[in-house]
Every structure is written in structure tokens, then in C-alpha cells.
Amino acid sequence: MAPRTHSTVPLGQKIELWLPRFVVSPLFALSLFFVYGFILWTVYISFTKSGVMPNYSFEGLSQYERLWATPRLYVALGNMFVFSALFIGISLAIGIFLAILLDQRVRIEGVIRTIYLYPMALSFIVTGTVWKWILNPGLGIQNFVRKAGFEEFTFDWLVNSDYAIYTIVIAAVWQSSGYAMALFLAGLRSVDDEILKAAAIDGAGSFRTYFSVVLPIMRPVFLSTVIILAHLAIKSFDLVIALTGGGPGYATAMPATFMYSFAFQRSELGVAAASAVMMLATVIAIVVPYLYSELRGTKQ
Template identity: 80%
Template sequence: MARSPISQFSPARWLERRLPVIVVSPLFALSLFFVYGFIAWTAYISFTPSGVMPVYDFQGLAQYERLWATPRWYVAIKNLFIFSSLFIAISMAIGILLAILLDQRVRAEGLIRTVYLYPMALSFIVTGTVWKWMLNPGLGLQRLMREAGFENFTFDWLVNSHYAIYTLVIAAVWQSSGYAMALFLAGLRSVDDEILKAAAVDGSSPWKTYTSIVLPILRPVFLSTVIILAHLAIKSFDLVVALTGGGPGYATDMPATFMYAFAFQRSELGVAAASATMMLMTIIAIIVPYLYSELRKTA
């Protein structure tokens, strides 16, 4: 005799099938509220005349007009372009070079890999503080060289408004180039050895093998590395605060520090929200094409 659907119902089996959804749902709801909900709130505040406190009267694009009429914002955009361009290019160049060297199965590879990856384990606050000590003309490299007998040695980039932005590049490259190395090394290790053996049999030199065969294969790794490093560059805040404080003056201001200054120091919440929305649009403009290309490959 067939059993009815009701008699086949088992609370234990029902709970087992739905347990993942039950566990994940609260976390998903909280993420939806605290992440995407506040993103939407910030975007709306950018269209209001908010000052010290939020005001919910819709004003249109007035805050964006004020933002783009502020000279300090243009300094932040220029610094972001300089910083991100140099940071991404140098980190990737060092990363691929180190990855190729380690791919030769050198001795103490594990130790070398750990040494270069260690900075990534530090927070940008720690990195910025250490490099601030090292680059301080009265405490660090300049003083050390002068005490060593080089009386005319000068390295005052940290307090020079024309060169201070490059100290951020130095510190950021030191911290992130090891991470780029790890990504490229993983990509190199995924290349089929048969391809390399065939290239060697054909008489291809190591340089030509890497430039003509291996590196083109690593195109997805290059793209992923650019996306990750660009994301780090756009949201740079703690490194700037710890190393330069946005100074001298606001010579090393970045969009993130600009937003903080206008929100919590100048009490112009609407302008700060507009700058945050512009940062979000920049990140979206980078990530969406990447996701689109990846989805097309899997379709």
C-alpha cells in the first residue's frame, strides 16, 4: 500500500535540506542591510543638502557641483591617478619578476616566498607608521646616511609637497608586490610543463618562451592582479593617514581622505557622500567589465 505524502514527511529530513539556507539567511540579511543598505543611504544623502547631520530633502546634483568646484578634490583625483598608476605598474613588474625567478625552483624557495609575502600580513597602519619613521628626515634614512659620513645626503620626500605622494607609492609597493608575486607564481605553476618542454625542443630561449608563450597564457592572472591592486589603490585611506596624514597641507590627499575630512572635520556630509559615490562609481567601472568578461567565458 502506497504511503501518503503527509506520512512521508520527516522533520529531520526537511531540516537537513534547509539547514544551509537557515544558517546563511540571517548573515545574508545583515549584509544586505549594513552593506548595500548603507550604500544606498550614502547615495541618497549625496542628493540632499546635508551638513553636520543628515537632511532628507532632495536637492538634485548640487552637492556634485560643489564637489567638482572644490580644488582639493582635483588634487585628490590627481594623486589617485599618480599613486594608482605607479603602484599597479611597479607592483606587477616586481611581482612577475620575482615569480619568474622563484619558478626556476631555486633553493630556499619557501623562505624567499615567505619573506616577500610577510608584508601583506601587516595592516596598512603598521606599514605607514614604519615607513614614516624610516623616511622622516630627522629620524630615518637621511639621518642615518649623514651619520655615516654622507653630510650632503638629502631625502626629504616625506615633508616635500612635490614628492610626498611618491612615499605612499614606496610603502604600498613594499607591502603589495609580494601578493602580486604569489598570484603570478600560482599562474606560472599552472602552465603545462609539456608546453615548456616543446618550446625548449624547438630551440626557444627562456626569454622568448616566457614573453611569447607563458605570459600570454597568464592574461587572466594579469587582469585579476590589476583589478585587486586597483581596488586597493582607490580605497587607500589608512596608509595615507598613517604615513603622511594627507600632507604636507593636503598635497597627498586621496578621495578616501577627502571624504573623511569633509564628513568629520568640515561637517559637509553631502559633499562627502558625493565623493564616496564617485569612488563607488569608479570601482564599479573597473569591476563590471571584468565580471562581464569572466561571465562570457563561462557562458
């Protein structure tokens, strides 16, 4: 029999092999604990009798019954649907328009991209604070126009409960439409030039080429953009808090601000946890089918 040989790995190579694992494993463990661990904790708390403090006695669905019996929840859900529809629709329209404009290789493409992508570098807290100044009747647009000589001009949406929700739409569109533009522009630049040449040979103009040929090809880009914008709309909290604080009254309350008020202002931890679980379920219902379709497409 031939003698058994033992492969020896130099110590330096062993260190290079195991060092990344030693570095990453604590961060991975902390992420599991502080993200997924607390998600599981929140889900369990939603099934307990928790009030001001956590109470780990299992209670069943009583917190969810209290949640859906709260009138403020329906106000928050209605605001979220209005905000989401307008925010997603306007951001898509502006994003498509700007992407088509930049796809024409205009001279000031770099300037336009910088202007519309700059808001994405700001946090929603900063955006909300800036737009709170701009829309403040005593400081912003209304005050400026009246000083310009139009003393009857009124733009008090920020303090008007019937229109306050639209101020959040304005601020959110301002920040996110540039991101939609970037996604659509990347999709347009990836379209095969042969398709555009074939459309030109068939006599299709620029408008018909984009809306009848190019944009239908970009369905995955549309889906990705809608999913991302919907995710931002559902999680909207910091923008609302900075801009309106959920007011006037509850006119701009969202599910996220509803959850916050029950957890830290009314000290009803169980109802707040149930609200958080419902938000998580909504996000999962949107994201998981999208991820499944993407993974299925890559396998095919």
C-alpha cells in the same frame, strides 16, 4: 484508487536541513542592511541638502556641482592617478620578476615567498606607521646615513610636498608586490609543460620563452592582478592617513581622504556622500566589465 501516501521526514533531518538557514539568515540580513542599505542611503544623501546633519530634502545634483567646483578634488584625483600608475606598474614588474625567479625552482624559494608575502599579513595602518618611522628624516634613513658619516645626505621625501606622494608608492609596493608575485607564480605553474618543451625544441631561450610564449598566455592573470591593484589604489585611505595624513598640506590627499575630510572635518555630509558615490562608480566601472568577461568566458 491507490491510497495516497505521505512522505515523512524525520525530525532530525528537518533540523539539519533548516539549521544552516537559521544560522546564516540573520548574518545575511545584517549584511544587506549595513552594507547595501547604507550604500543606498549614501547615494540618496548625495542628492539632498545635507550639511552638518542629514537633511532628506531632495536637492538634485547640487552636491555634485559643489564637489566638482572644489579645487582640492582635482589635487586628490591627480594624486590618485600618479599613485595608481606607479603602484600598479612597479608592483606588476616586481611580481613578474620574482615569479619568474621562483619558477626556476631555486633552493631558497620558500624563504623568498615568505619574505615577500609577509607584508600582506599586515594592515595598511601598520605598514604606514612603520614606513613613517623609516622615512622620517630625524629617525629613519636620512638619520642613519648621516650617522654613518655622510652628513650631506638628504632623504626628506616624507616632508617634501613635491615627493611625498612617492613615499606612499614605496609603502604600497612593499606591501602588495608579494601578492602580485603569488598570482603570477600560480599562473606560471599552471602553464602546460608541453608548451615549454615545444619552445625549447624550437631553440627559444628562457628569456624568449617567458616573454614571447608564457606571459602572453597569462593575460587573464595580468587582468586579475591589475583589477585587484587598481581597486586597492582607489580605496587607499588607511595607508595615506597613517603615513602622511594627506600632507604636507594636501600634497598626498586622495579621493578617500578628501571624502573623510569633508564628512568629519568640514561637516559637509552631502559633498562627502557625492564623493563616495563617485568612488563607488569608479570601482564599479572597473570591476563589472571584468566580472562580465570572466562569466562570459566560463559559459563559453
